[in-house]
Amino acid sequence: MQVTFKVYRKDPEKDGKPGRSNYTLELAEDATVLDALLKIRDESDSTLAFRGCCGRGYCGECMMRVNGSARLACTAKVPDYIKKGPEISLDPLRNVPVIKDLVFDWDAFMWNKIKEVKPWLETEGSPVNGENLIADAAMQDLRKVMSCFYCGMCDEGCTVLPVDFDFLGPAALTKAYRFAFDPRNKDSREQVKIVEKPKGIWDCVHCYEADEHCPRGIEPTKRIVALRDRAFNSGITHEAVARHHASFAASVKESGWLDEGRLAVESEGLTNVKGLMKLLPTAAKALARGKAPIPYMHSKRPDADKIKKIFEKAEQEEK
Amino acid sequence: MPNLTTDVLIVGAGGAGMYAAIAAARKGASVLLLDKSLVGRGGATVMAQMTVAAAIGQQEPDDWTIHFEDTLKAGRGLCNEELSALLCEEGPKRILEMEQWGTRWARENGHIKQEMAPGHSRRRCCYVDFLNTGPAVAATLRRKVGEISEIRRISNVTIIEIVTKDGRALGAVGLNVLDGEVVTFQAKAVILAAGGLTKLYARNSASANMGGEAYALALWAGAELVDMEFVQFFPIGHLAPRLVGMDPIMWDPFRYKLGGKLLNGQFEEFVDRYGGTDFGQYTATRDLASYAILKEAEAGRGSPHGGAYLDFRHIPENQLRAAFGPVIDRLLLNGIDLTKTPVEVGPMAHYHMGGVRVNNHMETRINGLYAAGEAVGGANGANRLSGNAITEAFVFGERAGSSAAEAAQHLHVDWEPKLAAAAFERLNALRSRQSSDGVRPVALQAELQNLMWENAGPFRTGAKLAAALARIQQMQRDDLPNVTVTDETVYNLDLLDWCELRAMLTTAETVVRSALARNESRGAHQREDFPDSNESMLKNQVVELRKGEIVSHWTAPVQLHPGGKSHG
Numbered sequence: 030m031q032v033t034f035k036v037y038r039k040d041p042e043k044d045g046k047p048g049r050s051n052y053t054l055e056l057a058e059d060a061t062v063l064d065a066l067l068k069i070r071d072e073s074d075s076t077l078a079f080r081g082c083c084g085r086g087y088c089g090e091c092m093m094r095v096n097g098s099a100r101l102a103c104t105a106k107v108p109d110y111i112k113k114g115p116e117i118s119l120d121p122l123r124n125v126p127v128i129k130d131l132v133f134d135w136d137a138f139m140w141n142k143i144k145e146v147k148p149w150l151e152t153e154g155s156p157v158n159g160e161n162l163i164a165d166a167a168m169q170d171l172r173k174v175m176s177c178f179y180c181g182m183c184d185e186g187c188t189v190l191p192v193d194f195d196f197l198g199p200a201a202l203t204k205a206y207r208f209a210f211d212p213r214n215k216d217s218r219e220q221v222k223i224v225e226k227p228k229g230i231w232d233c234v235h236c237y238e239a240d241e242h243c244p245r246g247i248e249p250t251k252r253i254v255a256l257r258d259r260a261f262n263s264g265i266t267h268e269a270v271a272r273h274h275a276s277f278a279a280s281v282k283e284s285g286w287l288d289e290g291r292l293a294v295e296s297e298g299l300t301n302v303k304g305l306m307k308l309l310p311t312a313a314k315a316l317a318r319g320k321a322p323i324p325y326m327h328s329k330r331p332d333a334d335k336i337k338k339i340f341e342k343a344e345q346e347e348k
Numbered sequence: 349m350p351n352l353t354t355d356v357l358i359v360g361a362g363g364a365g366m367y368a369a370i371a372a373a374r375k376g377a378s379v380l381l382l383d384k385s386l387v388g389r390g391g392a393t394v395m396a397q398m399t400v401a402a403a404i405g406q407q408e409p410d411d412w413t414i415h416f417e418d419t420l421k422a423g424r425g426l427c428n429e430e431l432s433a434l435l436c437e438e439g440p441k442r443i444l445e446m447e448q449w450g451t452r453w454a455r456e457n458g459h460i461k462q463e464m465a466p467g468h469s470r471r472r473c474c475y476v477d478f479l480n481t482g483p484a485v486a487a488t489l490r491r492k493v494g495e496i497s498e499i500r501r502i503s504n505v506t507i508i509e510i511v512t513k514d515g516r517a518l519g520a521v522g523l524n525v526l527d528g529e530v531v532t533f534q535a536k537a538v539i540l541a542a543g544g545l546t547k548l549y550a551r552n553s554a555s556a557n558m559g560g561e562a563y564a565l566a567l568w569a570g571a572e573l574v575d576m577e578f579v580q581f582f583p584i585g586h587l588a589p590r591l592v593g594m595d596p597i598m599w600d601p602f603r604y605k606l607g608g609k610l611l612n613g614q615f616e617e618f619v620d621r622y623g624g625t626d627f628g629q630y631t632a633t634r635d636l637a638s639y640a641i642l643k644e645a646e647a648g649r650g651s652p653h654g655g656a657y658l659d660f661r662h663i664p665e666n667q668l669r670a671a672f673g674p675v676i677d678r679l680l681l682n683g684i685d686l687t688k689t690p691v692e693v694g695p696m697a698h699y700h701m702g703g704v705r706v707n708n709h710m711e712t713r714i715n716g717l718y719a720a721g722e723a724v725g726g727a728n729g730a731n732r733l734s735g736n737a738i739t740e741a742f743v744f745g746e747r748a749g750s751s752a753a754e755a756a757q758h759l760h761v762d763w764e765p766k767l768a769a770a771a772f773e774r775l776n777a778l779r780s781r782q783s784s785d786g787v788r789p790v791a792l793q794a795e796l797q798n799l800m801w802e803n804a805g806p807f808r809t810g811a812k813l814a815a816a817l818a819r820i821q822q823m824q825r826d827d828l829p830n831v832t833v834t835d836e837t838v839y840n841l842d843l844l845d846w847c848e849l850r851a852m853l854t855t856a857e858t859v860v861r862s863a864l865a866r867n868e869s870r871g872a873h874q875r876e877d878f879p880d881s882n883e884s885m886l887k888n889q890v891v892e893l894r895k896g897e898i899v900s901h902w903t904a905p906v907q908l909h910p911g912g913k914s915h916g
Contacts, residue, residue: 041838059590070841071790078839080386083555086593087483088389104593128526129839135386135503140494149495150450160444165455175452178483179389179490211450 031055032111034065036077037120038130050074056107062119063091063102066131079131089180093131094120099185099242122185124194139181142197146205146223153215161213174207174252176245183249186242188234195228199239199249202230206252209259218263225260231270269304272296282340285333290325349772350524350531351765354380354500355756356749357520357535359507360542360562362391363741364721364748366489367442368539371749373498377756380533381499382522384506384542384844385557388490391543392554392699392722393741396482397595399465399473400742401735402439407462407471412436414470419736422467422633423701423729424871425886426575429908430708431727435736435743442742443474451488452476465604465734467633473735478675479598485738505531506847507561509771510538510569510717517569517717518761521771525844528837530775532768536759537716537752540566540704541745544722545579545855547793547848549697550801553585553597559848560855562723566704567854571712572892574725575702576855577862577873580732581806582698583637584610586691587653591682598675599658599693600734605671610637611657611690612649618656635731635872638695638806645694655694660686695806699737701728701872702862705890710748716755720748726888726906730871778833778846786832789845792823796852804860809877813864820860824853861898862889 033053039045052069063081070077081091084103091102096110096118110117121127125138152161183199184190190198197205202224209220224230230253239249257274260266266275276295280288293311297304315321330336356372358365361383369381383390403415415436420427443460447453454461454477463473476484493499504525511519511532519534545560546552563573584603586596602608612618619632622640632640641656651657660668665687669676676686684691703725710718721741728736803816828850833842866889868882869875887902 040836042836059592061592071788071794075788075790075834075842076836078841082385082390082557083395085395085595087595088385088394088555090386090389101593106592132839143491144494147495148491150448152448160447160460162458164458168452172452172477175484176480177487179487208450 030058030108030111031115032065032107033116034069035116035118036069036130037118038077039127040076041129050077058108060107061103062095062100062105062107062110062117065107066102066119078129087178089178092122092181092185094118094122094185099182101180122181124191135181139179139184139198139200142201143179143204145197146201146208146220148204148208150208150211150213151215151219152213163212167212171207171211173245174203174247177203177207177247178245180244182242182244183239183247186238188236188238189232193228193232196232197224197229199233199253202233202256203247203249203252206256209256217259218265221256221260221263221265224256225265225268225271227268229268230256230260231268269296269298272298278340282337283329283333284327285330285336288327290321291327350529351534352380352531353534353761354378355535356380356537356539356752357533358382358539358541358749359520359565360391360540360721360723361387361501362541362543362721363393363485363489363738364543364723364745365391365539365541366486366493367742367745368541368720368749368752369499370489370492370496371746372539372753373496373749375750375753377498377753379499380535381493381501382505382507383503384525385555386503387501388486388493390555390557392546392558393738394482394486395553395555395595396485396738397479397598398481398600399463399475399735400439400443400481400485400738401465401468401473401733402443402739403436403470403472404440404443404460404462404474405472406459410470410472412440415439415468415472418467418469419728419733422731422733422871424731424881425729426578426870426888426905427729428574428726428888428906430906431706431724431744432729433908434708434747435727435740438743438746439739442739442746446485446488446742449488449492451485463601463604465600467733468735475601478673479595479601481738506844507542507565508775508847508850509768510540510565511767512569512714512717513762513764513767515570515713516715518763518767521768523775523843523847525839525841528840528843530772532765534761534763535716536756536761537718539710539718539720539748539752540723541720541748542723544700544703545852545859546697546699548797548800548852548856548859549579549805550797551585551694551696553582553595553696553698557848559852560700561848561851562719563703563858564851564854566712566717566719566723567858567891567893567898569714569717570893571714571717572705572890573703573858574705574888574890575729575862576725576858576891577866577889578701578730578871579697579804579859580634580699580701580872581638581695583634583641583695584656584658584693585696585698587651587655587694588692589683591684594675594678594682596696597698599691602660602672603658606660606663606667609659609662610641610693611659612644613651613657614649615657615659616649618644618649633731634734635874639874641694642806651692651694653692653694655692657690658693659690661688661690697801697805699732701725701730701732702859708747709751710744711751711755716752716759718748718752720744729905730873775843778831779835779843781832786830787827789831789833789842789849792827792831793845793849793852796820796823796849796856800856800859804856804863807874807876808863809875810864810867811877813860817857817860817864820853820857824857828853857898858891862891862900865889865900
């Protein structure tokens with residue numbers, strides 16, 4: 030089959046501006062994208078830079094975007110990408126520092142963030158006979174998470190990272206989950222404390238793209254939600270989003286409906302003068318347009334007591 | 349040129365390199381951990397889907413001495429017994445240490461599950477489900493390395509020369525592929541952990557970056573290599589149909605869990621014709637199975653791609669799924685339905701038994717120069733047992749790291765910039781060459797791979813080996829100095845290929861010369877012109893560089909002193 034590859038180019042030694050090169054080549058029917066890249070390099074353009082190592086989908090080095098979606102070049106079969114025509118576009122990942130062509134900075138992309146969550150096991154004292162004996166059942170949940178091979182596809186799919194590169198991202202947060210929920214770990218609060226800080230779990234927007242991207246079905250979003258629950262249950266709720274959640278629930282519990290004024294103030298934090306000042310223009314506008322009652326009063330809705338009972342029952346069950 | 353200083357410099361960051369880094373750091377040394385690929389991703393460890401052999405005795409009673417006996421038996425009399433004993437005795441410690449660092453070995457009934465593998469007399473092979481052993485242990489070590497602030501990781505640096513002075517290693521010269529700069533490293537001790545040489549062969553099962561650099565670097569630095577003729581060919585590597593996203597040697601666990609029949613092109617069982625008793629029992633050792641498959645193919649009874657069929661059709665689908673769950677789905681995505689069609693398998697280069705000659709502290713005869721993992725020669729003699737490679741990476745990595753760190757405490761580096769000048773000049777000369785009519789390094793690599801597969805592969809003859817040697821020498825003399833590389837500095841893969849090719853040629857020469865001199869068949873070294881073992885050749889072959897020439901001598905295998913162990 031004949032296929033044209035339209036490959037992203039960026040050469041820091043020349044003008045450093047992104048461009049594209051087109052290569053048309055003849056490939057075997059069972060060829061992968063990595064086969065094609067190697068062939069281009071061998072036969073037509075030895076200046077093309079890309080990574081590739083194990084060639085079998087294990088090391089993750091050849092991650093790139095194939096027709097726009099993150100894939101490992103060594104496991105992407107060419108016929109799967111030419112159904113709409115014999116052209117394939119190849120690009121580096123979207124939000125990472127590109128070194129040259131398809132080669133980008135892996136440490137900045139993922140490893141530095143994973144390291145931030147302290148992804149290592151610290152057990153209580155020395156284990157008996159050198160082993161931390163626990164029931165197999167206790168590890169069932171973690172087994173899937175532990176099959177992560179650091180490919181980084183979840184971070185590539187993430188919709189927060191494009192607007193805020195400092196967000197820890199699903200890969201690091203899932204790694205935090207893996208240790209926070211490992212029963213062998215002596216202090217599961219360690220990782221929770223790290224990820225509840227700004228740019229951590231509260232910045233996730235639950236778009237579920239990470240889950241869609243993960244090739245091992247690890248469901249990073251579910252893990253992030255679990256970390257949030259763990260944070261709440263351990264009383265670690267001082268981030269704005271956490272306070273937002275807490276205030277939301279408290280308001281409904283007490284009055285039966287949402288007290289928006291209280292939500293805004295409590296989310297910012299009662300001692301956060303700067304944050305509260307930011308609310309003033311919005312409050313003034315709301316007042317001017319008759320969107321807020323004067324004087325500001327939040328009353329209970331009818332049968333609010335019944336709603337409170339639902340809350341109390343749920344809280345009881347959770348315990 | 350940038351100059352970095354450290355106590356311990358580690359070349360290669362696979363399983364052995366990472367373990368060495370951790371061990372050296374916990375002895376208080378500062379560590380520089382280098383890889384020409386990405387740290388913790390390149391190399392063979394991450395590819396190991398299989399098992400790790402260690403006599404932890406959780407599945408059934410076992411002892412390291414039994415593992416040791418099995419290892420010696422497989423090694424056909426050529427094991428360095430001190431190294432084999434170290435591997436077997438310390439293996440269990442390393443397995444449990446990895447568990448504490450977070451590796452979750454597969455378990456049943458509250459203990460680590462251990463499976464049988466060929467050549468082992470006990471069920472002692474640990475693994476991580478499903479076919480995830482290598483990625484899982486690599487991830488554990490990567491994280492552990494990340495935890496230790498004394499370890500500095502540097503990816504994309506390839507080492508082109510070990511710097512020595514008066515029989516002592518003082519550091520290294522490398523090429524930073526990311527910016528094209530030559531970098532010098534001053535170190536009190538250097539550990540070669542750059543893995544094996546599978547890339548020398550057209551058919552191979554490992555990562556695309558194992559070009560035998562550890563051996564060439566050691567040789568150039570003045571160290572000795574041992575047993576270079578013993579390349580292990582994995583008998584049932586996947587040949588067809590095309591398998592994407594999976595390791596070609598994945599069929600081994602299928603065989604030890606489920607059986608699976610090895611059939612020739614006429615769908616007959618055949619391994620018993622060559623002295624093995626297989627019959628779906630999976631007990632034939634690797635060298636025997638390779639031999640049987642290739643002989644059958646040679647006799648015109650092979651599968652279409654020159655191998656044999658591996659057939660699981662007699663095994664019910666629910667059994668396949670119970671044992672390999674998600675792997676069965678990944679096979680189906682590749683169009684392989686094991687209940688309906690057999691796959692084609694055949695030998696491919698998998699591992700190197702030979703390597704850098706070291707003592708039981710992993711030190712070469714060059715002071716301060718160490719080796720670890722597959723780079724080390726001798727522990728497995730003429731043939732390696734299944735499951736010993738990752739154990740070796742852990743054990744030798746730990747030993748090399750702690751030995752190097754201890755030695756570093758008493759050493760200081762008498763560095764002179766001129767020591768690195770030769771390597772620097774060599775690279776500059778290459779880069780300044782503007783001719784565009786020369787051959788590209790990658791083309792020569794491909795030629796060498798085919799040459800080695802055809803002439804120094806699973807079955808060798810004196811004539812074929814001599815032809816290979818002649819062509820290798822010609823490539824070194826005429827082709828290597830005249831290659832063409834692009835003139836870019838940032839991420840110039842041609843330069844990386846050239847560095848690799850230079851090492852590949854030196855390593856290939858040691859393999860071919862050693863194979864040529866061993867006029868017998870033993871273990872993984874099979875000479876068709878000398879089909880039998882010769883008791884007078886029950887010796888190890890040691891090679892070294894003398895005045896630029898590779899020379900060899902024979903030596904009696906290292907034996908443990910009767911009644912006691914000499915390592916410790």
